Amino acid sequence: MNLWQTIQVAWEGIAINKVRSFLTMLGIIIGVAAVIIMMGVSAGTEATIADQIAGLGSNLIMVSRGFGGGEHGGRGFETEGLNYEDALAIGEHVSGINGVVAEQIASSQIVRVDSATIETDVIGAMPDFPEVRGVELADGRFFSQQDLDRKAKVAVLGYSTAQELFGDADPIGQSITAGSVRLTVVGVMDEKGLVGQTDYDQRVYVPLTVAFDRFSFSRRFGDRVMTIYVQAESQDTIESAITQIDALLRRRHDLTAMDEADFTIYTQEDIIETQEATTAAFRSLLAWVAGVSLLVGGIGIMNIMLVSVTERTREIGIRQAVGAAPSDIRLQFLVEALVLSLVGGLIGVAVGVGGSWLFGQTSDMRTVVVLNSILLAFGSAAGVGIFFGFYPANRASQLDPIEALRHE
Amino acid sequence: MNEHLIEVQDLTKVYGMGAAAVHALDGVNLTIHEGEFVAIMGPSGSGKSTLMNILGCLDRPTEGQYWLGGEDVSKLNKAQLAGIRNRQIGFVFQSYNLLPRSTAIKNVMLPLLYGRRERRSASERETLARQALEAVGLGDRTDHRPNEMSGGEQQRVAIARALVNEPLLIMADEPTGNLDTSSSQEIVDILCELHERGRTIVMITHEPGLGAQSQRIVNLLDGRVVDGEEG
Numbered sequence: 042m043n044l045w046q047t048i049q050v051a052w053e054g055i056a057i058n059k060v061r062s063f064l065t066m067l068g069i070i071i072g073v074a075a076v077i078i079m080m081g082v083s084a085g086t087e088a089t090i091a092d093q094i095a096g097l098g099s100n101l102i103m104v105s106r107g108f109g110g111g112e113h114g115g116r117g118f119e120t121e122g123l124n125y126e127d128a129l130a131i132g133e134h135v136s137g138i139n140g141v142v143a144e145q146i147a148s149s150q151i152v153r154v155d156s157a158t159i160e161t162d163v164i165g166a167m168p169d170f171p172e173v174r175g176v177e178l179a180d181g182r183f184f185s186q187q188d189l190d191r192k193a194k195v196a197v198l199g200y201s202t203a204q205e206l207f208g209d210a211d212p213i214g215q216s217i218t219a220g221s222v223r224l225t226v227v228g229v230m231d232e233k234g235l236v237g238q239t240d241y242d243q244r245v246y247v248p249l250t251v252a253f254d255r256f257s258f259s260r261r262f263g264d265r266v267m268t269i270y271v272q273a274e275s276q277d278t279i280e281s282a283i284t285q286i287d288a289l290l291r292r293r294h295d296l297t298a299m300d301e302a303d304f305t306i307y308t309q310e311d312i313i314e315t316q317e318a319t320t321a322a323f324r325s326l327l328a329w330v331a332g333v334s335l336l337v338g339g340i341g342i343m344n345i346m347l348v349s350v351t352e353r354t355r356e357i358g359i360r361q362a363v364g365a366a367p368s369d370i371r372l373q374f375l376v377e378a379l380v381l382s383l384v385g386g387l388i389g390v391a392v393g394v395g396g397s398w399l400f401g402q403t404s405d406m407r408t409v410v411v412l413n414s415i416l417l418a419f420g421s422a423a424g425v426g427i428f429f430g431f432y433p434a435n436r437a438s439q440l441d442p443i444e445a446l447r448h449e
Numbered sequence: 450m451n452e453h454l455i456e457v458q459d460l461t462k463v464y465g466m467g468a469a470a471v472h473a474l475d476g477v478n479l480t481i482h483e484g485e486f487v488a489i490m491g492p493s494g495s496g497k498s499t500l501m502n503i504l505g506c507l508d509r510p511t512e513g514q515y516w517l518g519g520e521d522v523s524k525l526n527k528a529q530l531a532g533i534r535n536r537q538i539g540f541v542f543q544s545y546n547l548l549p550r551s552t553a554i555k556n557v558m559l560p561l562l563y564g565r566r567e568r569r570s571a572s573e574r575e576t577l578a579r580q581a582l583e584a585v586g587l588g589d590r591t592d593h594r595p596n597e598m599s600g601g602e603q604q605r606v607a608i609a610r611a612l613v614n615e616p617l618l619i620m621a622d623e624p625t626g627n628l629d630t631s632s633s634q635e636i637v638d639i640l641c642e643l644h645e646r647g648r649t650i651v652m653i654t655h656e657p658g659l660g661a662q663s664q665r666i667v668n669l670l671d672g673r674v675v676d677g678e679e680g
Binding site for chain 2: 042043046053057355356358359360361362363364365366367368369442443446
């Protein structure tokens, strides 16, 4: 019997018990679909995070106070940490960089104009902000170093903030009141949208020095800042810039090379690596879940194949009597198990791809269907079919023809 | 030995071990010529089913030799025996043993699917099966399933299946045991006709009337041939 005939016979065997065959496949279907959907969600999440990290700017070096990422670090604001002067020194002494921005969330403020009042974050920033952080200016100008030196009471509005306060009117040159401080609007940023949890459009930027002096939240900390963003000229200068920044800050903070630093330097790459470590753990968890569900599906197949062999003992006897060798019988039942698992796998792929799409459409999560996950899931289903189909098939092949023919 | 289609010497089949051992066959000698129509008869427990199983290559003897068409088949393994059954033996069982969900023609084609020596195309298989069904007078019922046919018709399908591979030997095990008188006669007539056309037929039966229609009767008792050993 050739393979095609064997497949036909196997298919007939499956088609006889449609409901039972479908229920048997269900384990594989769920397993395969689960793998594809979960891997889709995980890949989607990774892609989203990668976008967000890229959205921070390009070739960024981040310097935070304390350990493990600045504001959430163990020592946080309690340490001396970084200050405005550090940022200026980096700008002055470190080579191979495009710009430096120290940022400080000044405070959340009621911002008023004649016609509207909103509450929004006031951010103290430095002149290089648009370039370093990759946010374009839509209108007017960003503040200059002169503005910082003079502590000029100027403001640049985020895109949404400008819309909410001024609507279609031109905000440039208008006055706003943030808390108790009157500021003149000199520019409006372009749309940037959400990066992580931060909405860049819902902000008011003021010169960092003004933030230090006039806004309550940041005033408590003198001229200290949470994070200094440094943009390297290119990928190649990142390494040397980091070395220079480290040496410079150690000198300024009276630390030797042996001392524990009171700042942390990291790059987008570091964030991605950390992220990848997390997703790798997540992915291995998924692999386990998938493995277990495929295992359960495989046991279901083995179970139903054993039932099938018993039920069809007489058929096996008839086939043996007309000349089927043990290998023919084994192949027939093995192919039957394989067809069950492969059809289950195919349906599972369809459900998984459809499910991923639906999931992406109906939830905030982004899903990406990964070809690898389809191949992996489908291949595993095939492997499960062969592995769990072998024992019943072998049992069928070992039946004694006389006994089998006598079987009722 | 080549002049005999079947040559059996000192055939012994023992079931069980030690004190509980049962000698189903106890030194059977038998020769059957090509073209003979032989009935093996005997009361139940005489060992005729065991002999039939061994002659049909469904089972192996405990001791003794069995030459089928000049080939010693008593020491072959399961796969080799399957090949012999496929090429050289056609079975007709008391309970027909058709695949219940397959049509008559698919049932008849079954032995052709397991042929190892010659590969036949799907259309060849269908032609051969159709011819075999026509030979038993069922040319118009090829697409009927067993449950749509009478017992006699089902047994004729089984005969067509036994014939389709042009075997050396047709083994019929109580072929009329489940049939009424008129259907029985139909089947016997077909077997006689096949014999006239030169087929070798070995039939097992306990009905003297049926046995009488064969050429030679081999009588078995307690695992021994008591009559009709030589043709």
